[in-house]
Structure formats: structure tokens, C-alpha cells
Amino acid sequence: MTDADGDVDAREGGGDPRDCLPEDVAAVQDALVSWYEDDHRSFPWRETEDAYEILVSEVMSQQTQLGRVETAWHEFLEEWPTVHDLAGAPRSEVVGFWTGHSLGYNNRARYLHEAAQQVVEEYDGDFPEEPDELEELMGVGPYTANAVASFAFNNGNAVVDTNVKRVLYRAFSVPDDDDAFETVAGALMPDGESRVWNNAVMELGGVACEKTPKCDEAGCPWRRWCDAYESGDFTAPDVPTQPEFEGSRRQMRGRVVKALSKHGELPLDKLGPRVRVDYAPSGEYGRDWLRELVEDLVDDGLADVAERDGETVVELRA
Numbered sequence: 321m322t323d324a325d326g327d328v329d330a331r332e333g334g335g336d337p338r339d340c341l342p343e344d345v346a347a348v349q350d351a352l353v354s355w356y357e358d359d360h361r362s363f364p365w366r367e368t369e370d371a372y373e374i375l376v377s378e379v380m381s382q383q384t385q386l387g388r389v390e391t392a393w394h395e396f397l398e399e400w401p402t403v404h405d406l407a408g409a410p411r412s413e414v415v416g417f418w419t420g421h422s423l424g425y426n427n428r429a430r431y432l433h434e435a436a437q438q439v440v441e442e443y444d445g446d447f448p449e450e451p452d453e454l455e456e457l458m459g460v461g462p463y464t465a466n467a468v469a470s471f472a473f474n475n476g477n478a479v480v481d482t483n484v485k486r487v488l489y490r491a492f493s494v495p496d497d498d499d500a501f502e503t504v505a506g507a508l509m510p511d512g513e514s515r516v517w518n519n520a521v522m523e524l525g526g527v528a529c530e531k532t533p534k535c536d537e538a539g540c541p542w543r544r545w546c547d548a549y550e551s552g553d554f555t556a557p558d559v560p561t562q563p564e565f566e567g568s569r570r571q572m573r574g575r576v577v578k579a580l581s582k583h584g585e586l587p588l589d590k591l592g593p594r595v596r597v598d599y600a601p602s603g604e605y606g607r608d609w610l611r612e613l614v615e616d617l618v619d620d621g622l623a624d625v626a627e628r629d630g631e632t633v634v635e636l637r638a
């Protein structure tokens with residue numbers, strides 16, 4: 321399928337999923353990492369690089385709301401501060417803690433205890449750093465192994481969970497196919513940056529690209545590249561019907577951002593027809609309407625407006 325600008329819809333092609341990647345991958349990476357580093361939800365396990373502490377947080381978060389995990393995590397680590405302490409604890413006490421804090425299946429407590437014993441017996445208390453080796457620990461699946469390798473050792477692969485799939489599907493029209501998601505997620509991750517990258521991309525899916533997206537409210541750093549932001553179609557593999565959102569205004573903003581990223585700066589009257597086919601300088605959808613739309617983007621720090629040779633010129637903020 322080809323859109324009005326002659327772009328091929330990557331989902332229709334059936335070709336190499338890398339074709340979905342935006343041209344300037346480095347700019348996409350920088351935008352996301354800066355957005356994340358600027359401001360993000362704070363969880364105590366994001367402040368540590370201790371593999372044991374991270375493993376405990378990951379196992380606890382599998383079934384429990386993050387707010388509740390925070391209290392349990394602190395208390396668990398007070399009780400068993402190191403992997404040696406946990407390995408030496410009676411299993412019934414660990415299971416008792418789990419039940420007492422409503423942390424879901426007790427088997428997770430048993431597995432965690434057993435994994436601690438494995439680390440002590442097989443690795444002398446030092447966690448292995450490779451995702452494959454971590455996966456050998458009791459109860460540790462590929463996702464958890466990768467999370468520990470990333471957050472403790474900055475040594476993981478790109479995380480691909482439901483949130484990440486939703487983001488990639490919307491932003492870059494990645495086909496709903498696990499291999500395609502893996503390929504694109506891996507190609508987007510900056511080399512050797514799994515700690516910050518996986519945190520950032522999961523934050524994007526958690527606070528901006530939720531099922532009902534908050535593109536503008538959350539200041540999504542990918543708006544200028546995002547296909548869904550431009551088209552207004554926010555469906556996704558886990559969002560089969562169009563979620564409610566601001567409506568066409570967001571779609572129009574998306575088109576302004578896309579036109580400016582493609583053409584650089586544009587005078588209002590050249591920008592207008594790229595946003596609405598019925599743009600007419602003094603019509604209902606004319607300069608006043610467009611200027612208001614653009615002012616919103618200026619307020620959001622996305623665009624700049626300048627007067628040049630009697631024309632109003634708009635460009636994306638660098």
C-alpha cells in the first residue's frame with residue numbers, strides 16, 4: 321500500500337522487517353534515551369545494579385502491582401540481604417513471606433530460593449552475566465534472564481514484551497510477527513546499552529504508548545517518526561479496536577510533525593496542504609487554524625516559528 325506521499329506501508333511489504341526502521345536510527349535512539357533520562361518513574365530496583373536485588377524484583381513483579389512490590393521488595397531484602405542469606409534460609413520461611421505479602425504463586429518463592437542456592441553452589445555466589453546462563457537458574461525464563469543481564473550487567477538483548485510490541489507496531493508499522501518484533505527491537509537498541517535502552521523502551525510503553533496512548537501528554541519522544549501519530553490509527557496487536565483519544569486534532573498535529581521532519585522548515589502555506597487536502601489560506605482550515613495547531617507544538621517544545629521575508633516559517637525544534 322502506498323500513501324499520499326509515495327511511502328510504502330511497511331506492514332504490507334512482507335519483506336525484511338528492517339525496512340520498518342526509520343532512516344535516522346541514531347536520532348530515534350537519542351530522543352528516547354534523553355526523554356527517559358530527563359524524567360522517569362522511580363523504582364528502587366532501577367537504582368541498583370545488584371543482580372540478586374534485581375532478580376527478586378523481577379520475580380515479584382511477574383504477578384503483582386509495582387506499588388505493592390516495592391514494599392515487599394524492601395522487606396524481603398531486609399530479611400535476606402544477600403543471595404547467601406536467601407540460600408541459607410529455611411524454604412518454609414521464604415514461602416511464608418511470599419504468602420504473607422500476597423505475592424502470587426508460592427512456587428515462585430520456592431524457585432527463587434532454589435535459584436539462590438544454585439548461584440551459591442555453582443557460581444560461588446556471583447551471578448552469571450550471560451542471559452543463557454541466567455536462564456539455567458530455577459524459575460528464570462528468557463524474559464527474566466534478559467532483564468537481569470540488562471539491568472545488572474548491561475549485557476542483555478532488546479526486551480520484547482507486550483508493551484514493546486505495541487510501541488513498535490504503532491511507531492514503525494512493524495508487522496504483528498514475533499520474529500519481526502525481535503529483529504526491529506534488536507536493530508533499534510544501541511550497542512552495549514541494554515540497561516538504559518530496555519528501561520527507556522519499557523517506560524515508553526508504560527507511561528506514553530499505553531493501550532490508550534498519551535502521545536502529547538507524556539511528551540512522547542517518537543512523535544516525529546510515529547506512523548500512528550501521523551495517521552491517527554492507534555490500534556495494536558493488544559488493542560484491536562481504536563482506543564479513545566483526543567481525536568482528529570492529534571492526527572493533524574502528527575501530520576504537521578511528519579511533514580516538517582520530511583521537508584525541513586516550511587512556510588505555513590506550503591505546510592497547510594500537507595496537513596489537510598482542503599487547506600485554503602483564508603478558509604475554515606486555513607492560516608489561523610494552522611497557526612493555532614503550530615502554536616500548540618511550540619508550547620510542547622516540538623516546533624519553532626519564525627517570520628522570514630513576510631512569511632511565517634515553521635520548523636521542528638532540534
Ligand code: SF4
Pocket residue numbers: 487490491528529530533534535540541542543546547548549554
Ligand atoms: S507518538 Fe503516540 S502512538 Fe506513537 S509511539 Fe509515541 S505514544 Fe505511541
